[in-house]
Amino acid sequence: MSSATLNAAPGTCYKFTVNNAHEAAAVIRERLGEHARVLSVRQVEPSGLRGLWANPKLEVIASLDQPEPAPAASPARHLLATSDEAATPVAVASTPTVLRAAPRASRIELAPLLRRSGFSEAILARLESSPAWPSLQEMPLHRALVETGRYLRRVAGARRAVAPLTRAAFFGPAGTGRTTALCKWLATEVSRRARTGHVVTAEFDQPVSRGALPVLCEALGIPLAHFPASTRPATPGGFVYFDLPALSLRDPAANVALADFLSREQITERVLVLNAAYGHAALRAGYARGRELGATHVIFTHLDELAQWGGLWDYLIDGGLEPLFLSTGPALTGDGEDDVFDALTRRTLPIVADPEPAPDADDSTEDAA
Template identity: 35%
Template sequence: MSTATAKPNAAPVSTPAPARYRLVVESAQEAVTILQKRFGTRARVVAVRQVQSGGLGGFFRKPKLEVVIEVAPEATPAATPTPASANDEGQPAVHSRKPAAAPAPAMEEDASAPDEAEATVSATATPLPTRARAEILGAGRALALLEACGFDRFLIERIRTDNRVQDWEKLPVQELLALVCDWLRRQNPAPEALELAPRRAFIGTPGVGKTTALCKALAREVFLHGRRPSVAKLDGGQPNPTDGLEVFCEVLGVDLLRTTREVRRWSGGDALFVDLPGCPAASRGSEETELLDLLCSLGVDSRILVIHAGYEAEMIGDAYAFGRRMEATHAVFTHLDEVRNPGKLWKFLLTGGLPPLFGSIGPNLADDYEEGIFSLLLQRTLPETAIHFAMPPAERARRARHG
């Protein structure tokens, strides 16, 4: 009777490369559900980003999430050598072995997302690893959260880089917002950046509230600081009626100048506020040239760009471009009480190059004046808990004492 001998181990089977999937889903939870159903513990998140739907209707739809994952191939168990037994004829028995399953073909990087039917998780579905689940639920969270507050991608990346945060998706929401809040506070202009020259012109496009902004600044000079400024209302290239400014100046007891000759001869008082007619932001012709020449000839060194905060971001950008052509030095934001998305203003405040003097939050000429525009926007942009968390301990204690 022959003795069976064990066969040598088979050559190791090479491990196929992971397959890569690209899923476009409505939410992070939907992505988790799909991955639980299809891949179990083999999925690893590679990248997550927001994508906007195409076409005109895309502007009115909630952005979707694009999740790129890698899926490890299913492990193929190695064949276990078994001793051969003799058959009835005394010949060694031949044991058949199924060939190793061929590796699953790698899916295209832009493979379409699974259909909605696969979003239902069966009771026996293998749970997704905790880390992978956290990556999906966390990835894009910081980006989506800050974009919802009105920050654009460029500003978000600048905040992340300045704070040297490698992976802020893993930060708790409160800590993330507090970090952003603290960074924004540090961008507040230094007091010397808000200093003005004696001659100050309020410039801007028609209808933004230049005269109202001038009146608010004038009232503070008179009532709060006890100064005696003068006002000049000039026509420039087009009529600029006095309207109620003349009456307001009379009530405050300040002089109102109406000609360029009077302005050139002005040498008294604490400051001269110059009101000019509006100039369309899109006009780059003779109107702008005349206005710029007038400002230079009158020796106006502080040129305050007045911006309607309720305008769309594109129009605000046009206003800033106009201000650069007029060599503006500071900015004032009006109609802040009408802004539905105050976060859009951060980009201009932080990158526009014009220190904000104040914001107008109402029509009252002697009030509705917000000097701390950074603090105002923080209150209207970020949750109060984050603002409180980002305060210095001494400030938090002071507020607690005073209720």
């Protein structure tokens, strides 16, 4: 410490008013030493007529921590010395004001943060009962989020590898965008995976609008037929996909024709399309009806209208259906996430985007997180 260093006791808070970040860092080092910790930084606008030409100042509150056994970079230098201005001789704008020592703010808890991100109580209960939870509670918040994302991806991704679809029916409740989801899947199959095949549409008791499906099939060179038609792939390694009418959520008897068609044609790959923006009750009901009809895969649509994606973890971890993709827009091609687990992790735990987590940071980094 220099001769101007204050005789400060650990835990005591001091307030400085300075001109810029460089000056703040220099003042804190000079007055409090290398073990100071910045608690807050606030910009103060000049009052009165001086505000017309005077520059704003910084009000910095810092405290003195106990010295660490190993030398470490000063948090004040790390947080404040970021300006591109040249260092100038220090001139403290006001005498440091001694504030009453206050206890440090409580640590941000992981569970409430996940709950605010849309995680359901069922997923939180699974996390809290897992062997990893005690260690997650002890980690700094940014590391806990990273490891939570990795844990969920391990649990959700622990499934057997599935073969590509060959004879799959696409169905779902009205308003889910099932035909648009089929169009997105067709575009991916043809343009990205270089597969070929044909599409069959079916109507049971009333006509169904096919939207842009005929136009897309013509553009992709995919034959589109109306049932009765061949329901087997025309070429080895090819596919045949079925665009079926909407299923009913309120009347299971209305789905008998759909169930009979799937059974009679021996279609074992059944893709349930659900609107993720629907309320929890409607989404649960659609999922249950799909399982009753033997669904094997699931597509969630309208993700662009959903503010919080955390509730989808329930369906990916405990649902039992294999996710194909997430639809994030109305376009017939694109607007989708093929890596479902990666997309969901990024949207619910955005800090886990870094493949390699940063080393444990000091307490100020945890507060910032």
